[in-house]
Amino acid sequence: MWDIEIATKRRDEARRGRPRLLRLLRPGLVVLALGLALAVIAGMSVGVMGQMRALRTAASDNLQWTLAQVDTEFLRYHHAIEEARVNSMLGALTAADLAELRTRFDIFYSRIDTFRATGTYAKLRDDPEFSRAFADTGAALAQMMPLIDAPDDQLAAGLVALDTEAEAVAQTVRSLSLIGLAEFARQSDAGRVAITTMLMRLGGVASVLFVAISLLAVSLLRLYRLSETRAAERAATATRMRTVIETSLDGIIVCDRSGRIIEFSPAAETIFGQTAAEAKGRDMLGLILPPEAGMAPGSLALAAELRNPLPGAHDRIYLDGRRRDGSTFPAEASLRPADAGGGRIFVLFIRDISALKEAEAALTEARDRAVAGEKAKADFVAVMSHEMRTPLNGLLGSISLLRDTGLDARQRRYVDTVELSGRLLSGLVNDVLDLSKFEAGMMTLSRAPFLLSRVLEDVVANQRELARAHGNRLDWSWCGPAFEPCIGDAAKLRQVLLNLVNNATKFTTDGEIRIEVEASPGTAALWEVEFRVIDTGTGIGEADQERIFRDFEMLDSSYGRQGGTGLGLGIARRLVELMGGEIGVESTPGEGSLFWLRLPLERAETAPPEARALRSRPRRRRAPVHPLSVLVVEDNEINRTLLREMIEAEGHAVTEAVNGREGVERAASTRFDLILMDVSxxxxxxxxxxxxxxxxxxxxxxxxxxxxxxHALPEELAAFREVGMTEILKKPIDRPELVRLLAGTVQAGGAPAPAPVFDPERCGAGLLSAVTLRGLFERFVAQGDALAAELAAGAAGREEVLAAVHRCAGSAGALGALRLQMRLQALETAAKRDGAASLAAAAAAVTPVWTETRAAITDWLAAQRPGPSAG
Structure with missing residues (x-):
């Protein structure tokens, strides 16, 4: 990963470097272009200068003069012939005249010979007309030359011939001169045109060069201003960075690749007690870490290079720093590499976190105190619950038994009053415990069919005596058609309605309290059922209508208040929200209040059987068909007596034990049908x-x-079931609940019922799909077969086998294999007690129970297969 990061970083740096490279190359390219332009101008200037020098010389003028002189010299030569001929005819011809003739011939001949011998006339000789005229002239001179070179007498005799030849060649000589002059005139014109063109080109290049130089000057001026701006920005940035570094509360240390300190900020000086002059040049680790850190010089920089500052650290480093005086302190640091001036540097930010650590320690201590306070509160709630429920159990139990005796009307009223007071006190305890359940997140919903009318009748029956004591009428009614049976949590709905009616009763005197129920179709299969508790009491102000749903909030906190803890409405709101509904109030002071709650409920297809049983339950108690043998283990004599009286009143036999040790001994020696075990x-x-x-x-x-x-807190109830308790009966003892437990212990056939082998109602058969259930049971059977094989092989003492026992016990409880769960828990307990004999006996008892459980599960799965019409 670090290689990829390095490659990515280098690629980004290369991309960022390209514009910089172009900026560096651009001036060089401009200079190169200017150099080439200057070279071209220099070359062209040299050519122009050469041509001008050629023009400044007399070569072309001499050539033209020479060509003009050929005709002149020929005319002089011809004139000399004619003069000599005239003198000859007059008899006055002298040697001087002949000498003059020879001189003029030689001069003319030399002019013609110049065209042949001088390279300057090469271009003229290339001209066909010139060449022909030149050849004719040469031939004529060749004919004249013998006479010119002859003695005087022969020359004099040949003057007529010379004159004739001269006359014949005169036109040719004139043509030769004219052709040469015309050619040289043309060449002169061409030379002037070439020079003019060269000068124009030179001027164009010079203009371009001038423009380029002007642009370069503008560009250089812009670059100069840009460099000034950037220099100012760099100076401002440097000033800001210097200010940041100098004012930073974190120490900033810069080191090179070897770990030697380059920069040391003022904050670092304060933290470590070292001046910058003293720190620079020293190894960073040797300066900031105590000797026991064991870090080699340069290793911190190397760690930053590898992006792993210290073992187990990443972006932040937590270490112990060392001050100049040798004292250490907790520090937090951050280390990063950087490139600067072509070299590698490393920047370390470090801060003293001693105050932070002290604050964390203080927070930890405060949290521990808060946790201890919460635990103390939970322990207090548990102890107070136990201490209050124990006398409540004696009070309500005695009242329940007292009702079975013959009472007159006056005595029954007294009993009713005492029982009502006990129930109110029990309700307060239940409110506190419900609040603890919510805080622990252990409050759950049950989902079963029930009759709304039965719930409302129970609420009215429970609160009727209290309402009558305040002179109130209490009743309920449907608004619209009845909505029942339905599916939901009847117990929690009953608790909410009891709280609302009880609250209305406290603040209503000589009035009326009415419960109205109205159902309307909602979404899909759910209906919205609205419950309204209406009273004619004192009412509630608008400012207080939200506050009354808070915990421990009461409208009247004076000594003359109506009573209560202020928990009822808060718990009611929690329960309603848990059931997916909402609750509120509408009230006018002096006119009464209307508390409403809306719940989504599903209609049930059939009425619950227990509801039908309740309506047809006989009032007279009959002796059970199969009496039970019950062991009651209870240290409190009052509670033990009440339990015995209640159980014996139902026709069952009771054996007592005054503590847990005696209870274990009696359970070991005698087979009981049921054990009631006190916890404390x-x-x-x-x-x-x-x-x-x-x-x-x-x-x-x-x-x-x-x-x-x-002890009815959620986590405690779960712990009781983990140790092997089948059910939990809360104090104060509710006699109908005790009767239900006793009745459930007797099988239909009349034999006492131990824990069932397999209870499919506990495996979520109504909530999970058949495919999911089958998969769960198949895995459970495979798990049980493997465990039974290991136990049969005598491996019950191995840790991995005991872990498998624990897992299988949890699965057995979740899937309804209750008897197997009990045997596996017994095996776990025996292993913890380190009793070899008891461990072997407990392991041997698992195999037959597993065989029985496996068969029961297999039969149940076979019965769940879909028939031909399923689908």
């Missing part, structure tokens, strides 16, 4: 007693154990 007891508490019963080989190791507790 001396000598041995209920959880440890349950573990020992499940792990042992006693007579009652697999019977249902009902935990009886006032």
């Amino acid at each position: 007891m001396p000598v041995l508490d209920g959880r440890d007693a349950t573990r020992e019963i499940r792990a042992g080989a006693g007579a009652s190791r697999d019977v249902p154990i009902i935990g009886v507790t006032a």
